[in-house]
Amino acid sequence: MSELMTKARQLDAADELAGLRAKFVLDEAVYLDGNSLGALPAAVPGRMEDVVRRQWGALRIRSWEESGWWTAPERIGDRIAPLVGAAPGQIVVGDSTSVNVFKALVAAVRMAAGDGDGRDEILIDATTFPTDGYIAGSAARMTGCTLRPVTPAQVPEALTGRTAAVLLNHVDYRTGRLHDLPSLTAAVHEAGAYAVWDLCHSAGALPVGLDEHGVDLAVGCTYKYLNGGPGSPAYLYVRRELQDRFDSPLPGWNSHAEPFGMRPDYAPAAGAPRGRVGTPDILSMLALEAALEVWDGVPIDAVRAKSLALTDFFLECVAAYVPEGAVESLTPAAHAERGSQVAVRCPDAGDVMKRLIENGVVGDFRPPDVLRFGFTPLYVGFADVERAARILAGILD
Amino acid sequence: MSELMTKARQLDAADELAGLRAKFVLDEAVYLDGNSLGALPAAVPGRMEDVVRRQWGALRIRSWEESGWWTAPERIGDRIAPLVGAAPGQIVVGDSTSVNVFKALVAAVRMAAGDGDGRDEILIDATTFPTDGYIAGSAARMTGCTLRPVTPAQVPEALTGRTAAVLLNHVDYRTGRLHDLPSLTAAVHEAGAYAVWDLCHSAGALPVGLDEHGVDLAVGCTYKYLNGGPGSPAYLYVRRELQDRFDSPLPGWNSHAEPFGMRPDYAPAAGAPRGRVGTPDILSMLALEAALEVWDGVPIDAVRAKSLALTDFFLECVAAYVPEGAVESLTPAAHAERGSQVAVRCPDAGDVMKRLIENGVVGDFRPPDVLRFGFTPLYVGFADVERAARILAGILD
Structure with a gap:
């Protein structure tokens, strides 16, 4: 197991919001498109x-x-x-x-x-x-x-x-x-x-x-x-x-x-x-x-802390896995200027996103050349992040 | 059985749209408020x-x-x-x-x-x-x-x-x-x-x-x-x-x-x-x-014909059952000027509607003195109409 995989495990183990993932309907895909459409909360079908x-x-x-x-x-x-x-x-x-x-x-x-x-x-x-x-x-x-x-x-x-x-x-x-x-x-x-x-x-x-x-x-x-x-x-x-x-x-x-x-x-x-x-x-x-x-009972400050940790870790994994120069981040490095997504620019971004989705990593493509990855702290974990960056690197390689 | 009850049976038996009622979720109440909120079509829960x-x-x-x-x-x-x-x-x-x-x-x-x-x-x-x-x-x-x-x-x-x-x-x-x-x-x-x-x-x-x-x-x-x-x-x-x-x-x-x-x-x-x-x-x-x-396959002309038959029959039953002068119809008698509802005016209309609902006839009240009864041809039948007028008469009596 790589160093970053180990680090992901440690971060997940220490994540005080990790239990919230069970309140959503998710599958084996890494869903990084919650900034387009949030995943289904498990309470919704019964209520509807x-x-x-x-x-x-x-x-x-x-x-x-x-x-x-x-x-x-x-x-x-x-x-x-x-x-x-x-x-x-x-x-x-x-x-x-x-x-x-x-x-x-x-x-x-x-x-x-x-x-x-x-x-x-x-x-x-x-x-x-x-x-x-x-x-x-x-x-x-x-x-x-x-x-x-x-x-x-x-x-x-x-x-x-x-x-x-x-x-x-x-x-x-x-x-x-x-x-x-x-x-x-x-x-x-x-x-x-x-x-x-x-x-x-x-x-x-x-x-x-x-x-x-x-x-x-x-x-x-x-x-x-x-x-x-x-x-x-x-x-x-x-x-x-x-x-x-x-x-x-x-x-x-x-x-x-x-x-x-x-x-x-x-x-x-x-x-x-x-x-x-x-x-x-x-x-x-x-x-x-x-x-x-x-x-209920989820402090927004804890959500923000995890969001920043997720995007930091994604940028770290991308830097480690993806060949230098293959992508360019559009997302500010400074925490004070960063939301809960990472956008990177690369050639053939539309095709890259298609292959990412085929390989179980769901983000989205914004023309002409942007890959968007949204990190919803309620249900995205650090192992998801490491896996997404690893699969992205494999496609770009 | 009264003459109007018999007539209702005959009209229901001859109603070519009568089968559509089974496509809705209804209960024993007479629902004459479809002009406010239509009843639930049976196909909706599964689709949702x-x-x-x-x-x-x-x-x-x-x-x-x-x-x-x-x-x-x-x-x-x-x-x-x-x-x-x-x-x-x-x-x-x-x-x-x-x-x-x-x-x-x-x-x-x-x-x-x-x-x-x-x-x-x-x-x-x-x-x-x-x-x-x-x-x-x-x-x-x-x-x-x-x-x-x-x-x-x-x-x-x-x-x-x-x-x-x-x-x-x-x-x-x-x-x-x-x-x-x-x-x-x-x-x-x-x-x-x-x-x-x-x-x-x-x-x-x-x-x-x-x-x-x-x-x-x-x-x-x-x-x-x-x-x-x-x-x-x-x-x-x-x-x-x-x-x-x-x-x-x-x-x-x-x-x-x-x-x-x-x-x-x-x-x-x-x-x-x-x-x-x-x-x-x-x-x-x-x-x-x-x-x-x-x-699907329901001609709107047949819906209109039934709608007029329903409102005609309601006015006929009201005329027969309700004491003269107890209500005044606001709905035009001429077919060319009538929609699919009958509105009648009476004193204490708010209380009358409350008692109608308690007795299983659901219409609605519009201030200051109007009782509204909507007739949805897809699921209202003639026996419903007769019953509604009869219960209204009992309350006003």
């Missing part, structure tokens, strides 16, 4: 059976009250809250990430307009996952703003008295780079603008600290590190102090102060429910609720 | 088990291709298409009805703007389900239009050279009144405006004829007469000739011409996928797909 057969099939409409369907968006939001450093009552679950980006960004621009100093520019992360940019373009167009893409590092110098809102990704979907949320948020605030963060690639993998750092609005998906299932609903965070000023571009009946009053005039609900729109997709939402139970 | 355990649990991300997750929104749209009189390739499933109303109405206003004659008014059904009005208000605000609520009957005279778009409900959620889609659509077109129809309370209960009548855009939910499950995704219809001019206010990455190209600039997909936004909620969506299988 109950939701479908008993709650829908037997109780039918009574479930809106009796099974807690109606309040699910806020209740599940409160389950996500501690994972992103938010006190209860500030997160609501529902709709896709794209739709929530639209709500958050339009609301932020309206808050800036309410401040009365004529701000008309939205700054956006130029390296963002594209949907954020497309939606930000629409938000700008519909609010009379201009959209200005800059790299996150350029944000402090790009902020001006015209800046209304800034939309940033906490972790870059491609490179895995972690951006400095506390200092960027502070810079945005110093310029008198509103900070909107996209947490898709950070929530569930590392501490976010929304309340602590005074983030204004945030959105995120739940099907990556939160394991909510394919296309499970996204969430929207609106800081408590801003909730009364949250003016939604999608004021559906679920966000009304009195949804069953059926009143012709809109009056927004107080608190997190103001971020709701239409009828929540209960099946997807309650699968997410069951999936979130794996987090 | 497969989707959760095999497609998500075992295949994981491979299911985006191998299990057809990626193309589900268009594929399921094409399954809904024949039920609303649409040729394939014009309907996409996803998001809530409210979100789709926003897409459709903003797109309609932009089409009108593209026509170049400075139209800046949206007409809306003043008796609409409130969410349509709230969302239309936002669409108007964000496109620089004014919103003018009128009753559907007033639409023809309210149309002017300023009218950009008209949003109407095919069937009124409260009274069950069916509006005249062909003639109203023709009037809207004659005025040079765009017609947007909300089909929530008609699709699956009666023929709609979207293509035949030249409807421009339409939206609808799938959890009522289509039995898709609580909060199952809604759908958006864009007439083929208008697809190239559909300019979405929610241009998420799923609507991009090349969604996996990860390009910074937005370029809309051709056809129905242009109406997509973010990642589709697969669990809810595939439950809907299984639910739609009950429609």
